[in-house]
Amino acid sequence: MTATPASRSSTDPAADPAAAPGLLDRLRERVRRIEGLPPGPGGDVAALGLDAIDAALPWGGLPRGVLHEIVALERGAATGFVALALARLAGDGPLLWCLGRDDLYAPGLAAFGLDPGALVLARAADGAGVLWAMEEGLRSGAFAAVAGEVGALSLDGARRLQLAARAGAALVLRPASAAHGPSPAVTRWQVGPAPSAPAEPGVGAARWRVALARCRGGQPRDWIVEWDDASLRGRVVADLADRSGAAPARPIEA
Amino acid sequence: MWLPTWPTDRALRRLGRSRPEPDTPFALAAAGAGGVRLAAVNAAAAAAGLTPGMTLATVRALHTGLAVRPADPLGDARALAALAGWCRRFTPWVAADGADGLVLDATGCGRLFSGEDGLVDRLLAGLDRFRVAARAGVADTPAAAWALARFGGAGGDRAAVPPGAQGALHALPVAALRLPAATVAALAGLGLETVGDLAALPRAPLVARFGAEVARRLDEVGGALTAPIAAAPEPPRWIVRHGFAQPVEDRAVVEAVLARLVGRLLGELATAGLAARRLVVRLAQARDEAVRITVGGHGPSGDASHFTRLLALRLERLALAGHGVEAMTIEAPDPAPPAADQTTLAMAARPPRPPLAPVLDRLAARLGAGAVTRPAPVASHVPERAQRRVPATAAVRWADAVPAERPARPARLLERPEPVEAVAALPDAPPVLFRWRGQLHRVARADGPERIAPEWWRGGAAGTRDYYRVEDRDGGRFWLYRHGPYGSGGARAAWFLHGLFA
Numbered sequence: 001m002t003a004t005p006a007s008r009s010s011t012d013p014a015a016d017p018a019a020a021p022g023l024l025d026r027l028r029e030r031v032r033r034i035e036g037l038p039p040g041p042g043g044d045v046a047a048l049g050l051d052a053i054d055a056a057l058p059w060g061g062l063p064r065g066v067l068h069e070i071v072a073l074e075r076g077a078a079t080g081f082v083a084l085a086l087a088r089l090a091g092d093g094p095l096l097w098c099l100g101r102d103d104l105y106a107p108g109l110a111a112f113g114l115d116p117g118a119l120v121l122a123r124a125a126d127g128a129g130v131l132w133a134m135e136e137g138l139r140s141g142a143f144a145a146v147a148g149e150v151g152a153l154s155l156d157g158a159r160r161l162q163l164a165a166r167a168g169a170a171l172v173l174r175p176a177s178a179a180h181g182p183s184p185a186v187t188r189w190q191v192g193p194a195p196s197a198p199a200e201p202g203v204g205a206a207r208w209r210v211a212l213a214r215c216r217g218g219q220p221r222d223w224i225v226e227w228d229d230a231s232l233r234g235r236v237v238a239d240l241a242d243r244s245g246a247a248p249a250r251p252i253e254a
Numbered sequence: 255m256w257l258p259t260w261p262t263d264r265a266l267r268r269l270g271r272s273r274p275e276p277d278t279p280f281a282l283a284a285a286g287a288g289g290v291r292l293a294a295v296n297a298a299a300a301a302a303g304l305t306p307g308m309t310l311a312t313v314r315a316l317h318t319g320l321a322v323r324p325a326d327p328l329g330d331a332r333a334l335a336a337l338a339g340w341c342r343r344f345t346p347w348v349a350a351d352g353a354d355g356l357v358l359d360a361t362g363c364g365r366l367f368s369g370e371d372g373l374v375d376r377l378l379a380g381l382d383r384f385r386v387a388a389r390a391g392v393a394d395t396p397a398a399a400w401a402l403a404r405f406g407g408a409g410g411d412r413a414a415v416p417p418g419a420q421g422a423l424h425a426l427p428v429a430a431l432r433l434p435a436a437t438v439a440a441l442a443g444l445g446l447e448t449v450g451d452l453a454a455l456p457r458a459p460l461v462a463r464f465g466a467e468v469a470r471r472l473d474e475v476g477g478a479l480t481a482p483i484a485a486a487p488e489p490p491r492w493i494v495r496h497g498f499a500q501p502v503e504d505r506a507v508v509e510a511v512l513a514r515l516v517g518r519l520l521g522e523l524a525t526a527g528l529a530a531r532r533l534v535v536r537l538a539q540a541r542d543e544a545v546r547i548t549v550g551g552h553g554p555s556g557d558a559s560h561f562t563r564l565l566a567l568r569l570e571r572l573a574l575a576g577h578g579v580e581a582m583t584i585e586a587p588d589p590a591p592p593a594a595d596q597t598t599l600a601m602a603a604r605p606p607r608p609p610l611a612p613v614l615d616r617l618a619a620r621l622g623a624g625a626v627t628r629p630a631p632v633a634s635h636v637p638e639r640a641q642r643r644v645p646a647t648a649a650v651r652w653a654d655a656v657p658a659e660r661p662a663r664p665a666r667l668l669e670r671p672e673p674v675e676a677v678a679a680l681p682d683a684p685p686v687l688f689r690w691r692g693q694l695h696r697v698a699r700a701d702g703p704e705r706i707a708p709e710w711w712r713g714g715a716a717g718t719r720d721y722y723r724v725e726d727r728d729g730g731r732f733w734l735y736r737h738g739p740y741g742s743g744g745a746r747a748a749w750f751l752h753g754l755f756a
Binding site: 074075076077081083093101102103104105106107109110111112115116117119120121122123125129132133136137141143144167193194196198201202203206207208209229 | 607608609610612613614616617620621625626627628629631637640641643646649650651652653662663664665666667668669698699700701723724725727728729730731732753754755756
């Protein structure tokens with residue numbers, strides 16, 4: 001797409017891509033944004049640092065500026081995954097976490113590489129308040145990413161978030177009971193716990209079963225992820241089957 | 255107006271509810287020549303024989319019950335100036351006088367308070383409410399009032415001389431002339447002990463011997479010279495007002511007029527080089543008390559549309575039907591120069607992120623000021639006290655707050671530990687199964703116990719908890735504790751679930 005014939009003889013500089021390098025790429029990016037699509041390759045993406053998962057995502061990580069949905073099969077494990085994703089999306093920017101019940105424990109979140117000092121918490125009385133706070137936070141453009149814990153999320157509400165998520169990524173954390181139906185989210189994840197496999201007696205490093213249930217331009221997949229508190233790094237310990245069929249794990253073409 | 259124990263009064267006031275009993279000796283100390291010395295003492299400490307200037311080590315040896323806090327002379331001076339501002343309700347001519355006094359020119363103001371006595375009554379009552387000890391001197395000149403407040407009369411909360419009766423001042427000691435201590439001592443050495451003794455002497459030799467200051471002070475007290483009161487100018491009030499011809503119930507009209515007023519106020523502030531931190535709106539409603547709305551608070555802003563949006567968020571919850579608005583004022587109580595945009599090197603690479611303050615203001619306007627917070631670390635090993643919520647504008651540093659060598663902490667901590675039915679094989683063993691919110695969890699792995707006792711000053715061993723990190727067969731990880739020390743509950747120990755691990 002960047003091959004520009006040098007022999008072209010146009011007098012209008014705007015029509016000559018060579019006069020404005022990257023113009024075409026920028027226009028494509030703009031069209032994607034307008035359509036609510038994630039950025040193309042090389043767009044604004046935050047790698048999760050989990051190799052197999054990043055490789056399975058068409059963008060090489062979680063794209064910023066769009067809506068992601070995380071379904072909590074269990075609240076604790078999902079909180080860890082959200083903290084991990086927020087930490088990667090934050091860069092060095094501030095974060096907003098909107099919730100109805102403020103039971104976040106910052107000393108525990110710090111174990112996922114999330115700097116609690118970058119975190120602003122907004123507590124709302126009901127789900128509508130949480131959605132409003134998320135939208136307000138996203139529209140302001142002041143936050144690198146905005147997470148919100150909602151029960152039910154209407155298609156309309158999700159679209160509003162998707163539209164508002166221009167400057168920062170939006171993460172919606174929902175309980176499993178309320179999450180079905182269509183959604184404009186670019187990715188939908190299901191996160192639950194998995195038994196740890198310690199070498200010694202006792203509880204081992206945290207393990208989650210992370211499923212990419214839906215992904216625009218990608219395939220549904222399942223992994224077991226292990227998080228190491230000490231090194232602040234996660235790794236994929238098992239690449240489970242492609243959920244769409246019975247075929248064994250195979251590389252996904254982006 | 256003499257405030258004999260101003261520094262200690264202020265320090266005790268700042269301690270709030272944790273202040274010691276009123277008759278406990280209390281002192282402020284600061285580093286001085288040859289060690290830490292007392293800078294100020296309260297009445298109880300003075301009665302116990304403590305005076306400013308004593309070294310703290312000496313005092314500690316003499317009195318064990320003394321409560322000591324660091325002295326803050328600069329803060330005292332600032333607070334005294336603020337107190338002078340408060341006194342402006344009595345007379346426009348008010349100034350802080352020295353480090354422990356206020357001087358008020360009440361000329362002509364007494365009739366507003368049924369006499370000068372009434373004014374002094376109100377002033378003393380006000381200071382008493384602030385728990386500030388005070389003694390008033392009322393006289394024709396500031397210097398005489400200064401002398402009376404400190405040295406005049408036989409006690410009580412005030413000393414006054416009627417106008418023209420300067421003779422009454424002659425009984426005061428020489429120290430009442432506010433002369434340097436060395437001069438007072440030298441005069442005493444000559445047997446000159448009262449103002450009257452000095453006043454009776456011929457001036458010329460007095461000036462030749464002790465300098466012009468003695469004569470000047472005598473004249474100031476006597477009224478021949480007046481020292482001007484250097485009253486600080488009243489800070490300007492940034493306020494705009496609009497009155498309606500008749501009560502207005504239409505929200506759109508109210509909002510439109512508010513928007514215009516906000517624009518005018520911010521425009522006036524801008525010409526003074528200022529921006530508003532907060533706006534206080536008062537709506538006078540028909541047959542109702544005025545409604546007061548405060549918005550902002552997260553940073554100075556000169557953006558009228560920002561404040562208009564904040565006000566709209568608050569107005570939409572206000573009932574206007576039947577409560578028409580008759581008049582409204584908008585005040586900027588604490589304007590400040592607008593914040594410069596902070597662009598760090600790291601941010602310069604990307605398009606700059608807009609500042610946080612406006613969005614924090616909007617969130618707080620709808621959700622409530624207490625609902626927009628940051629987690630902040632607290633140095634406590636008790637889990638629920640290791641973090642607290644601070645206003646979102648506060649800068650919070652977590653980098654060194656979480657020690658690396660510590661047992662794991664959960665990602666969610668329940669606001670209240672929830673009781674669970676748990677079965678443990680032994681009294682000091684982790685549970686093998688427990689039921690939480692109606693669901694049964696079989697424990698596959700467990701770590702612990704980690705014994706956490708409450709801070710000793712908050713209660714004894716009764717609150718000791720033994721925490722276990724357990725993993726159920728599905729991999730769900732929970733933070734459970736057994737309440738009370740081992741053996742206290744026997745086999746029927748009480749178990750609680752306190753947190754969820756990720």
